Each structure stands twice: as structure tokens, then as C-alpha cells.
Amino acid sequence: MDHQEFIDYFNGHDMFSRKNGIRLTKLGKGFAEAEMDFAPDRxxxxxTMHGGALFTLADVAAGTALISHGSLCVTLNSAINYIRPTSGGKLKAVAREMHCGAKIGVCDVTIFNEGNHVVCTCTYTMYMTGKPLPSGLTSPPAQG
Incomplete structure (x- = not known):
């Protein structure tokens, strides 16, 4: 399976993300980008954009960056630092793996506004469940 197949699968099957206007846009080993448009209901x-909406966007990016290794994960702990408010445009979350072990993974996430200014920074600690991806999906190949 290639990256685009996984992105299409995720965007079509993650109902919470769909309901909240979140789209996975890029994926590589230990790396993911997700986007969300500013909307009045957020x-x-x-x-300004609700902090919970920003947190959700960052959580999706962190989780998908770590499941790129081929198994599911769930959030154990997270911290978010809100840098500046945003009141329009598209937001992009960039997640980069800091560590991925057998049971614990850690990602740093930065959310940018359309002007490429930092809106918030986050750290996510995830529990790596060891459970395979749904519907027989396999780990996406390393981006190159």
C-alpha cells in the first residue's frame, strides 16, 4: 500500500476527523501533516479557533505519524502551548516522531496558520498497542 492509499483510507473512514473538518494530507515514517479550515462552528x-479544535488537529497528526510504523496507538499524555490566536484561513499540523519504541511513542507537533506563523506547539506521548492497522492495511512505505 502506498501513502496516498492510506491517506484516502484514513480520510474516508475516520468519522471524527471528517466531522471536524480534519484531513490527513501527508504521511511518511514517523511524519504526518493534517489540515483544518477555520470555520465559525470551531x-x-x-x-478565534477553539483550543480544543487545535488540540484535536494536533492529536490526529501525532497519532497518524506514529501508526505509520504499522500498529495502532492511543494518546497517553499530551501538552499544548498556545502561541497566538487564529481567526481565519487554513491550519496545518506538522507531526514529527521523536521516539517510537515497542510500547511508547513521542511526537512533537507544530500547528501553523496560512501565514506560516506558529499557532501552537504540542508534545504527544502515545501507547503503541501492537494491534495491526484496520481492514488489513499495512504500514505505509517510508517516504523518499
Missing amino acids: TNFMG
Whole structure:
């Protein structure tokens, strides 16, 4: 299976991401990018993107970066630092694996606005379940 097959599968089958307007756009071993458009139903009372929406976008990017190794993972712990508010445009989360062991994986995620300014930074610690990807999917090949 190639990267685009996995991206298409994820974008078609992850209902929570679809409902929240999140799209996986790039994937490689230990790397993922996901996007979300600013929308009024994702704002807080101040009219800026809700922190929970940003957290969700980052979680998707971190999780998919780590499952690129071929097994499912779940979030154990995370920390997010909000740098600047955003009130329009497309947001991009870039996740990079810092460590992926037999049971624990760690990713750093940075979310950028359309001006390529940092909106927030995050660290995710994931539990690597060892369970295979759904529907017989195999690990995507390393990006090259």
C-alpha cells in the first residue's frame, strides 16, 4: 500500500476527523501533516479557533505519524502551548516522531496558520498497542 492509499483510507473512514473538518494530507515514517479550515462552528466565544479544535488537529497528526510504523496507538499524555490566536484561513499540523519504541511513542507537533506563523506547539506521548492497522492495511512505505 502506498501513502496516498492510506491517506484516502484514513480520510474516508475516520468519522471524527471528517466531522471536524480534519484531513490527513501527508504521511511518511514517523511524519504526518493534517489540515483544518477555520470555520465559525470551531470558534470560541471570542471568535478565534477553539483550543480544543487545535488540540484535536494536533492529536490526529501525532497519532497518524506514529501508526505509520504499522500498529495502532492511543494518546497517553499530551501538552499544548498556545502561541497566538487564529481567526481565519487554513491550519496545518506538522507531526514529527521523536521516539517510537515497542510500547511508547513521542511526537512533537507544530500547528501553523496560512501565514506560516506558529499557532501552537504540542508534545504527544502515545501507547503503541501492537494491534495491526484496520481492514488489513499495512504500514505505509517510508517516504523518499
